[in-house]
Amino acid sequence: MGTSSSLDHALFSRGERLILDNCRLLDGLQPIVEKAAVVVHEGKIAYAGSARDLPEKLRAGGTAVDLTGLLVMPGLIDCHAHLVYNGFRNLEEVNRCSIEIATLNGMLNAQKVIAAGYTTIRDVGTIGNVAVTLRDAIAEKRIPGPRIVASGQVICSTAGVGDTLPPHWSASHGFGSMVDGPIEMRKEIRRQIRNGVDNIKLAASGVEVGPYAYTWMTTFSQEEVTVAIEEAHRWGRSVAVHAQSYDSVKFSLRAGADTVEHGTRLDEESIRMFKETTSILVPTLCTLYSVLELGAKLNLMRKHREEMAVNEPLWLKSTKMAHDAGIPIAAGGDLGNRYPHGTNARELEFLVRAGLQPLEAIRAATSVAALAIKRQETIGTLKPDKVADLLIVDGDPLRDIAVLQDQSRLVAVVQAGELAAGRLAQREPAARAAMPGVSRDSAAAARVT
Template identity: 30%
Template sequence: MKLKYTLFSLALASMSTAYAQTTLLSAKAYLDVKSGKLVDNPTLLIENKKIVRVSTQGQLRPPKGAIVINLPNKVLVPGLMDMHVHLTSDATDNFLASRNYSIPRQTVKAVKNAKITLLAGFTTVRNLGAAGYSVIATRDGINAKEIPGPRIFSAGHSISITGGHCDDNFSAPEKKSRSAGVADGPWAVRAKVRENIKYGANTIKICATGGVFSKGTKVGVQQFSEQELKAAADEAHLRGLVIAAHAHGTSGIKAAIRAGIDSIEHCSFMDKEAIQLALKHGTFLSCDIYNTEYTLAFGEANGVPQENINKEKLVSKAQRDSFTKAVNAGVKMVFGSDAAIYPHGDNAKQFSRMVKFGMTPLQAIQSSTINSADLLKLDNVGQIKAGFMADIIAVDENPLKNISTLEQVRFVMKEGTVFKK
């Protein structure tokens, strides 16, 4: 028997009735992200959160009680993945005032932004740094089906040297403010990795160089020593976690790669040796090449200090040049937007920049699907394929011909549950 499909509410009162459904999903086509082929007239049978069969329309009969969804003019794409977000922050908030938000206030932000991100088509994200384990709590609420949101890998506190990019350098000295992720020396770094894991982190982030949005740090200067970076990488890997390094500067990028860090974030100043090291070690690069426009257009109005705007100007062209060189060299790339520097939900605007600066549309989509799954060591997400999680979005056009169609996601399913139609 076919049941009439209706969009369920995201209100908490109705969420419990929407899970664990058997669904038959049909569409105009779906994108095979491995081969780059568009497959016409598919029908997907979805049970227990997973795709159990992929067939052609007319070949599958809906099981008794199944929800039947037909999207005759839409193209299905695997749920997108963003490997660098900050759910506790909003780009439109006053830059300095937001640094005084309480942990409960930041958690509320994370809950809001998790929903926005999911509805934009991103079914998996990696949150690289948040105070007070706020995003870990948000993740746990999502996993408990108490709130809507993507699958989250959360780093807990970003690990930083004293006075480094991920320390609190905006407060007056007499306040003796110190970020919870500060650690100096290899054993202190190991202890901080262990502390993050103790409180629920399922990925790790360390800040290897200065950065754009910190006070008093030179954006390209190395901060942690290679020995400290290796201690962090070894401890994370000992516990089975993937580790990311914030690194703009050349020496910090190279040190992080040699130390065994899994992904390098930002990658602004890459020379030939750094690119070759990434190739040799199989290191993933995550380059947030969209947010420059937003920062330079709106940063001053949102209270971003001139020091930080000047640093953004310094890295913008260099970062895009490094991205192009890495793509041409064949380095493994993942999609990382640094969302919060620009508004959550606009993550997919980066795809067109990735294509503009050297990727094919398929490579850009692969960075946000199979490559990101590879980085996170997930073998059941990132494809529309039997045995994979039913993380599926739908768009109006073939994204290989118009990559910007990913900016207007019409349908979102995560683990077999529909969140947007």
């Protein structure tokens, strides 16, 4: 049996069997299992369950680390991210950002997101083709960051979400790609597929933060939405639809959207339609609360703040109706412009405030999130053969969901079996060496058994 004094980089990258022993296990589905063990081998989960039931053949020959008092859960997933967002006050500012700056922003933001315990995100709208570039650079380990399910530019109509610059400007590489009618729609989707996207992001309604279209307006026709989803699905791509108006939600559900983003306006009919599909709702309550909280301080545009005031009761009612009806809800923060990247776990606090139980909020950012982004076969739960994306927490998120926002409580972020971030990961190697296993914090005190 190997030895180690703490949870360090070497331990997670050694390639031998690592036994996280005597931990509290939150597997992404069930309530906490006390006195559990999680076994990581070659980047995957070999076992997760009661320590007592760990088969001897998995225990023998592995390196065991005692995690008494610490909780092991799946790495978190944010289903609605825009890594290029960087303190922009409206969508015109987003469109004015160059691809070069957007790429730098995305690289830096990706590091903040992984440090916050998010091992996977779905990027649902970028500048140029930056999300695909970041996805590949992170997968090749050229830069740190979460695993990315990448979209291209947001596909919207003329005067829709991404259409923000004066008409005589050319913004073909901006945040929005404006298409009108089924022929342009098919062509744009095929162009994005050529660019390597995993997901298509459609904007079927207006948005608070754009100049022309309001959230209650439906900016694509049923025909356009249906064609888009049919085309994307035929190529094996998922579709996320920005839908804040009543009709845009129904158009999306009727056409088989994989996820409905925001869902600001839901009524009885859309709830009924939701229940007949496998679509998942991503309410992005941070989009709402960040404007309510910071709108005045950041001097956001008047339309933005006024629409949010109108939308607040509708949005909360819609989220509650969906939750009460048992519609699957996944977590997505839509962060980067008001709440900064790395505060993604605020969304879980808001989901709890909207009526979800803490365990449901955890599922929204793990197992249900994996389903929403079509990665349920590999991530989102701690089950044998899943990728070993783990979050080791000094605290109990079922008692206090906000503990996940406190990075000093995130002991380690493990991505595919390797230490990606965490308190220990952030320490200088020399500092670690100088304090071999002797520390007040429970992680460093983790000891070999």
